[in-house]
Amino acid sequence: MALEDYKGVxxxxxxxxNKISPIALELLGKANDLAKDLDDKTVTAVxxxxxxxxxxxxxxxxxxxxxxxxxxxxLKDYRTEPYAHAxxxxxxxxKPEILLVGATAIGRDLGPRVSARVHTGLTADCTxxxxxxxxxxxxxxxxxxxxxxxxxxxxxxxxTIATIACPDYxxxxxxxxxxxxxxxxxxxxxxxxxxxxxxxxxxxNCYTEILKIVKEVSSVAxxxxxxxxxxxxxxxxxxxxxxxxxxxxxxxxxxxxxxxxVVDSGWKPKxxxxxxxxxxxxxxxxxxxxxSGAIQHVAGMEESDIIIAINKDENAPIFDxxxxxxxxxxxxxxxLLTEKLKAAIAAKAGA
Amino acid sequence: MDFQLSKExxxxxxxxxDFAEKEVKPLAIEVDDTHEFPRETVSxxxxxxxxxxxxxxxxxxxxxxxxxxVMCVEELAKVCGTTSVIVxxxxxxxxxxxxxxxxxxxxxxxxxxxxxxxxxxxFGLTEPGAGTDAQGVQTKAVLSEDGKxxxxxxxxxxxxxxxxxxxxxxIAYTDIVEDKRGRKQKKFSAFIVEKNTPGFTFGTKExxxxxxxxxxxxxxxxxxxxxxxxxxxxxxxxxxxxxxxxDGGRIGIAAQALGLAEGALxxxxxxxxxxxxxxxxxxxxxxTQFQLANMATxxxxxxxxxxxxxxxxxxxxxYSVEAxxxxxxxxxxxxxxxxxxxxxxxxxxxxxxxxxxxxxRDAKITxxxxxxxxxxxxxxxxxxxx
Numbered sequence: 001m002a003l004e005d006y007k008g009v010x011x012x013x014x015x016x017x018n019k020i021s022p023i024a025l026e027l028l029g030k031a032n033d034l035a036k037d038l039d040d041k042t043v044t045a046v047x048x049x050x051x052x053x054x055x056x057x058x059x060x061x062x063x064x065x066x067x068x069x070x071x072x073x074x075l076k077d078y079r080t081e082p083y084a085h086a087x088x089x090x091x092x093x094x095k096p097e098i099l100l101v102g103a104t105a106i107g108r109d110l111g112p113r114v115s116a117r118v119h120t121g122l123t124a125d126c127t128x129x130x131x132x133x134x135x136x137x138x139x140x141x142x143x144x145x146x147x148x149x150x151x152x153x154x155x156x157x158x159x160t161i162a163t164i165a166c167p168d169y170x171x172x173x174x175x176x177x178x179x180x181x182x183x184x185x186x187x188x189x190x191x192x193x194x195x196x197x198x199x200x201x202x203x204x205n206c207y208t209e210i211l212k213i214v215k216e217v218s219s220v221a222x223x224x225x226x227x228x229x230x231x232x233x234x235x236x237x238x239x240x241x242x243x244x245x246x247x248x249x250x251x252x253x254x255x256x257x258x259x260x261x262v263v264d265s266g267w268k269p270k271x272x273x274x275x276x277x278x279x280x281x282x283x284x285x286x287x288x289x290x291x292s293g294a295i296q297h298v299a300g301m302e303e304s305d306i307i308i309a310i311n312k313d314e315n316a317p318i319f320d321x322x323x324x325x326x327x328x329x330x331x332x333x334x335x336l337l338t339e340k341l342k343a344a345i346a347a348k349a350g351a
Numbered sequence: 352m353d354f355q356l357s358k359e360x361x362x363x364x365x366x367x368x369d370f371a372e373k374e375v376k377p378l379a380i381e382v383d384d385t386h387e388f389p390r391e392t393v394s395x396x397x398x399x400x401x402x403x404x405x406x407x408x409x410x411x412x413x414x415x416x417x418x419x420x421v422m423c424v425e426e427l428a429k430v431c432g433t434t435s436v437i438v439x440x441x442x443x444x445x446x447x448x449x450x451x452x453x454x455x456x457x458x459x460x461x462x463x464x465x466x467x468x469x470x471x472x473x474f475g476l477t478e479p480g481a482g483t484d485a486q487g488v489q490t491k492a493v494l495s496e497d498g499k500x501x502x503x504x505x506x507x508x509x510x511x512x513x514x515x516x517x518x519x520x521x522i523a524y525t526d527i528v529e530d531k532r533g534r535k536q537k538k539f540s541a542f543i544v545e546k547n548t549p550g551f552t553f554g555t556k557e558x559x560x561x562x563x564x565x566x567x568x569x570x571x572x573x574x575x576x577x578x579x580x581x582x583x584x585x586x587x588x589x590x591x592x593x594x595x596x597x598d599g600g601r602i603g604i605a606a607q608a609l610g611l612a613e614g615a616l617x618x619x620x621x622x623x624x625x626x627x628x629x630x631x632x633x634x635x636x637x638x639t640q641f642q643l644a645n646m647a648t649x650x651x652x653x654x655x656x657x658x659x660x661x662x663x664x665x666x667x668x669x670y671s672v673e674a675x676x677x678x679x680x681x682x683x684x685x686x687x688x689x690x691x692x693x694x695x696x697x698x699x700x701x702x703x704x705x706x707x708x709x710x711x712r713d714a715k716i717t718x719x720x721x722x723x724x725x726x727x728x729x730x731x732x733x734x735x736x737x
Binding site for chain 1: 478479480489491504506554555569571
């Protein structure tokens, strides 16, 4: 089996309850981007489930040229064994050059199993993917391979960035962090070739039996797990005024947190307090709204990837740690921001 | 050199001692347990003139010297650390700066009722980002366009007598100037602020290790307007005013620390005479005797430093170094003595009703507030190496 027999970019189109997960659409966007730099420019989505065939149109609209559907009652809910069998069989049959899987709970389970079955390399939780040369700089006496997938991911808790290639085996596999890649603008006139493929399923003792699926409804948000935190301080002024922050958080699918002053005033429960005597958080984005930024608070959030501060006092110490800052009245700024974000997100989703 | 207290001092001391024993001591455990500000005790002290001891009679005070005031704080601290700091913060940190820097109008309006005990005072300098580094103050005061009002925004934390006090001395920055090298420097000013001013609210009440009855609050200023005539001293002179005020306050805290150590030692001496182990009182063991000897000696040394600082305040314009030495040594003595006293009490020392554990908890703060021990060392060494 020669490496050049492997062609095209494949993505695993994750669906849950027969709904396409957003990560699948993000992967399609990235796959189209990568395909531009490859000889074979087809983008294939692999759709695995039970009664999922109708979802192919949505995948087509978001950039799939071909949809391979594996449809079997055994595949109704995600289980490691039948899904790994299905995806590995697709790889062996269709031979993709690149296979992208979303780094969701499902994808992190599925990706490594498939890569082991088809004997190839996998890079986990990638944040950047591009086509390029390996090695990056030619080394005398060593062949420089072109058009390789260069997979970049944070390692050691984000303290170092590793770029990894898989030059000798195919497919080049990566799980990709959700929310990083961009979806394409959907085009409902696009059509995809739909290929049905069934490798056959023989239930064995490795098949997990699902007793019950529970959808978690948490009463108090876990601010330490949140990717986006909208945090309010005394400057918010009143518990009612936190509605402005709730609205912003809702648009961003974020969580509302607060400073100690807010807890002391009885506006929010202590579980939502960020800081030295509260919780330490590391979200991707931390909005500090009406928070002066005393070290007692900053110590609990300075590790956030991006800090956005909104405060009417230009000398507030929060601006020392903020990546982006707005000096202004939060009562005016926050609703405007919410509105603009809503519009931008709607535009991106093509709604 | 005269190491004898005058008759007046002796009489004043016996008055304070009498009050402390009768009125303060019976409530000390309850105040510590409930974390309640001892309102009634304070009212009694206000009626008896304890709240203006070193303020001249024409301004509503008792017209006594600083040493008399120091002895009052000391005697109160022997039985209750909380009560002593209420008097100290009011007198040293609020009355004293108005007496020293205030205009005649300000003295008439504020100092007289404060010294008479009709109003209670407090002092606001510390902020979350400005503790030992007091230059880090972020609270800002802006003069209105018509020049009639100052508008303050910001907050203060750990303010003794917070929420209970009627009058607050607040330090805020009013100007930013550039020095010769183009570096920006804040210029601070001091203000007299009344409790019921619109825009002035109280935040967190701190839950402390000791001095439980002392009311320690966060102060919050949101567009707080105060009259222009409430500027204390000259504009831009707030920092020296605050430092001078703290020099006096440190003598008060040194007296508190001294009283705590003396109170713990007195109780321990009585206890070791009564307590029997191995068939005799534990006072008969040489370890007890030597520990007591060490503690008594340290306390005496601290006392002389504290009284000397009080004398310096009476007779000198600048007494920073004397105050710093007194506070440093008295506070560290209080911590060491109270810790050893708990030990000599054995298991009973760890029980609240024996009171020495409270004194140990109260003693720790004397090494921290009104300038940590490290700040005192900075002041002393700065003077040595100038």
